[in-house]
Structure formats: structure tokens, C-alpha cells
Amino acid sequence: MKRNIDVCLSPELIGLYDLKGKIVVVVDILRATSVMVTALANGAKEIIPVATLDEAKSYLNKGFLCAAERGGAQVEGFPLDNSPFSYMNEEIKGKPIVITTTNGTLAITKSTTADQVLVGAFLNIQAVADYITKQDKDVIVHCAGWKGKTNMEDTLFAGALVELLYNSHNLACDTAHLSLKYYQSVKDNLLETVKNSAHAKRLNKLHVIKDIEFCVKQSTYDIVLILEGKKLITTS
Numbered sequence: 315m316k317r318n319i320d321v322c323l324s325p326e327l328i329g330l331y332d333l334k335g336k337i338v339v340v341v342d343i344l345r346a347t348s349v350m351v352t353a354l355a356n357g358a359k360e361i362i363p364v365a366t367l368d369e370a371k372s373y374l375n376k377g378f379l380c381a382a383e384r385g386g387a388q389v390e391g392f393p394l395d396n397s398p399f400s401y402m403n404e405e406i407k408g409k410p411i412v413i414t415t416t417n418g419t420l421a422i423t424k425s426t427t428a429d430q431v432l433v434g435a436f437l438n439i440q441a442v443a444d445y446i447t448k449q450d451k452d453v454i455v456h457c458a459g460w461k462g463k464t465n466m467e468d469t470l471f472a473g474a475l476v477e478l479l480y481n482s483h484n485l486a487c488d489t490a491h492l493s494l495k496y497y498q499s500v501k502d503n504l505l506e507t508v509k510n511s512a513h514a515k516r517l518n519k520l521h522v523i524k525d526i527e528f529c530v531k532q533s534t535y536d537i538v539l540i541l542e543g544k545k546l547i548t549t550s
């Protein structure tokens with residue numbers, strides 16, 4: 315029997331969805347979930363996503379390696395920022411990393427009533443789709459958006475995942491149709507499309523164009539991130 319896939323376009327709307335018994339895939343392409351996938355693919359032990367700076371500070375005071383970003387910029391006093399390129403070095407290998415960002419970590423903390431919480435990015439989209447097809451569960455893609463608003467790049471990821479799961483999952487509601495059609499209309503020109511997003515323009519002011527180019531690459535990493543308690547780890 316086919317399962318269902320639905321798309322929630324903002325954390326402000328997640329209360330309208332019943333997450334119980336379902337897999338939720340949280341996505342924040344620019345850049346939180348792309349960073350998390352990159353960090354675990356490059357040897358970090360686990361990611362501890364936290365919603366607030368105060369929580370991150372308490373981990374920092376205990377000696378954890380911490381990343382904090384607000385408004386796209388690294389928060390003073392924290393050693394790591396929100397660029398995937400900061401997670402490709404020896405410093406992170408084998409270590410837990412605490413991350414708080416403007417949108418992505420909030421979406422994760424709002425998803426915890428689900429049966430399973432996965433973290434998705436274009437960087438691991440095929441691995442996420444393959445994992446889901448082996449589970450017998452309905453799926454909700456939870457787009458982190460930007461400060462409660464819908465955004466282009468997370469909606470495009472949702473559409474791409476709907477396309478990959480089209481044969482195993484029914485489209486539960488209109489947002490699944492919308493995101494699929496939107497993705498299919500621009501998928502041959504994904505980078506140029508995302509470069510025109512409001513989020514990319516905000517980040518461009520911070521000179522992170524290479525981050526955007528990296529974050530739209532598909533299936534660079536063959537790993538799946540799953541939330542266990544408060545930690546994101548790779549599934550075995």
C-alpha cells in the first residue's frame with residue numbers, strides 16, 4: 315500500500331500537521347541542514363541542534379565545540395559559523411558539535427513529536443529518499459523557511475523529494491503538488507533559480523556565494539541523519 319507525503323512550508327504551520335507515527339524530514343538548504351549533513355559526512359561524531367543562544371552558551375561553557383549564527387552571521391564568542399566549508403577539517407573529527415541557527419535548528423526542535431526526525435539537504439537527498447522507501451511510514455517535509463515565512467530553496471527540496479518518492483507515496487495535500495510542480499519547472503536550472511532567492515541575496519551580502527553553489531549540489535553525501543534524543547547521528 316502506498317504511503318502519503320505532505321509538505322509543511324513553514325515552522326509557523328507545523329502545528330497544523332499531526333506528526334505522530336510519521337517521518338519528518340527537516341530541511342534548511344541555506345544553510346543549517348546542509349551544514350549538518352556536511353559535518354557528519356566529514357567525521358563529526360554527532361550534532362546537537364539547539365533553538366536558543368542561551369542553550370548554545372551553556373554547552374559552550376561546558377567545553378563543547380559550538381556553532382552559532384543569527385541573521386546569517388557568526389555570533390561573537392562562538393568558534394564555528396554556518397558555512398559548510400567550516401566543517402571539512404580535522405578540528406571537527408570525532409567531536410560532538412552544538413549548532414544554533416536562525417531557522418533550521420528551530421524547525422528541528424518543533425518536529426520532535428514525530429516518530430522519526432531526519433535532516434535533509436540536496437547534499438544527501440537520494441540517501442534520504444532511499445531510507446524512506448524502506449520504512450512503512452507517512453512522511454512530512456518540514457521546510458524551515460525564513461523567520462516563519464516560506465522560502466524558495468526549501469520548497470524546491472520538498473518538490474525534489476516528492477519527485478523521488480512519487481512511486482511509493484501519494485501526495486497528501488496541495489503543498490506536495492505545488493512543490494513538485496515548482497521543482498520540475500526549474501530543476502534544470504536549480505543554481506540560477508536559488509541564486510535569485512531572497513535568502514541567497516541576503517547571504518550574498520555576507521559573501522557566501524560558494525556556500526550557495528555547494529548547498530544546491532545533489533547527493534554529494536550518501537548518509538542519513540536521524541534525531542536520537544537530542545542528538546543527530548547517522549543511521550547505520
Ligand SMILES: O=C(O)[C@H](CS(=O)(=O)O)OP(=O)(O)O
Pocket residue numbers: 342344345346347383384385386387396415416417418419458459460461513516517
Ligand atoms: O546562515 C544561514 O544560512 C541562515 C541565516 S538567515 O536565515 O538569513 O538569518 O540561517 P539558517 O537557520 O541556516 O536558515
